[in-house]
Amino acid sequence: MRVPAIGAPVRAEFRKVTSTKLWWGLLIPVTLVSSMINLFGGVFTSAFPEAERLPLLLGSLAYALGLTSVFAAVHGVVAAAGEHRHRTITTTYLTTRGRTPVLLAKMLVSAVVGACYAVTTLVTGVLAGTAADGGAGFPGAAPLVATALIGVAVSALWGALGAAFGTAVSNQVSALVALLLYLMVGELLAAALLEATESDAVRSLSSYLPGNAGEVAVYGIPAVEIAGPATGPQVVELLAGVTNPPGWGVALLVLAAWTAAVGAVGWLVAARRDIN
Numbered sequence: 001m002r003v004p005a006i007g008a009p010v011r012a013e014f015r016k017v018t019s020t021k022l023w024w025g026l027l028i029p030v031t032l033v034s035s036m037i038n039l040f041g042g043v044f045t046s047a048f049p050e051a052e053r054l055p056l057l058l059g060s061l062a063y064a065l066g067l068t069s070v071f072a073a074v075h076g077v078v079a080a081a082g083e084h085r086h087r088t089i090t091t092t093y094l095t096t097r098g099r100t101p102v103l104l105a106k107m108l109v110s111a112v113v114g115a116c117y118a119v120t121t122l123v124t125g126v127l128a129g130t131a132a133d134g135g136a137g138f139p140g141a142a143p144l145v146a147t148a149l150i151g152v153a154v155s156a157l158w159g160a161l162g163a164a165f166g167t168a169v170s171n172q173v174s175a176l177v178a179l180l181l182y183l184m185v186g187e188l189l190a191a192a193l194l195e196a197t198e199s200d201a202v203r204s205l206s207s208y209l210p211g212n213a214g215e216v217a218v219y220g221i222p223a224v225e226i227a228g229p230a231t232g233p234q235v236v237e238l239l240a241g242v243t244n245p246p247g248w249g250v251a252l253l254v255l256a257a258w259t260a261a262v263g264a265v266g267w268l269v270a271a272r273r274d275i276n
Helices: 007-018 022-046 056-085 089-094 100-133 141-169 172-195 200-208 210-227 232-240 248-272
Strands: none
Touching: 007 022, 007 100, 022 056, 022 100, 056 089, 056 100, 056 141, 056 172, 056 210, 100 141, 100 248, 141 172, 141 210, 141 248, 172 200, 172 210, 200 210, 200 248, 210 232, 210 248
């Protein structure tokens, strides 16, 4: 099987992304949201006596990273579906050998943008949190680095998933509305229906929905650091709204599987779609 060359499509996608205002337009709220959340986390942490302080800023960082993944997905959707809206997709397909490299390039570049959003969240969050409590709310370097790497991976996967979804739907407004409705309403309803059943096995499926899987992944290590190994999973259940969550590694693999599945749908739709 011949592996499609995506070097040129990737360079073209990077030029498209950097030539528009979308990436830095979304970066502004990412920075503001992370600053506010972690500033509050630092203030809340400093309210406790020094001897009783917990690494709550690690939890506020995880929460900010969860929100950042939404911005990463939005960027992916708009960047991919925008080509259909502005009818530049025709030129893109005509100047590229096959449509598969186009989709792979869009997913890869959107993943990089999502990862950059997560890095920005981490930097601004650490600075804001440290300014609020003098750094007393942070744990050792290992949990912080691990949470950072997981958060970057989650945002990158959501960026790629968004690009695949935007390719599959193609209508920019419909794709964006559908994505946000699912994340804000649809998945909550689906999880509530699963949680309402009497079967533990069925209730556990709520952890394997894409949005919940990302949250389980980013909350895994902070929950253990804050509440301890025995209580940590219960904290993840509370924060993510799930039952019997898997470990962060499994949750990350679940999100990767969802990304691959949406990518496959995007590839099938793009391969069959007529262009003008």
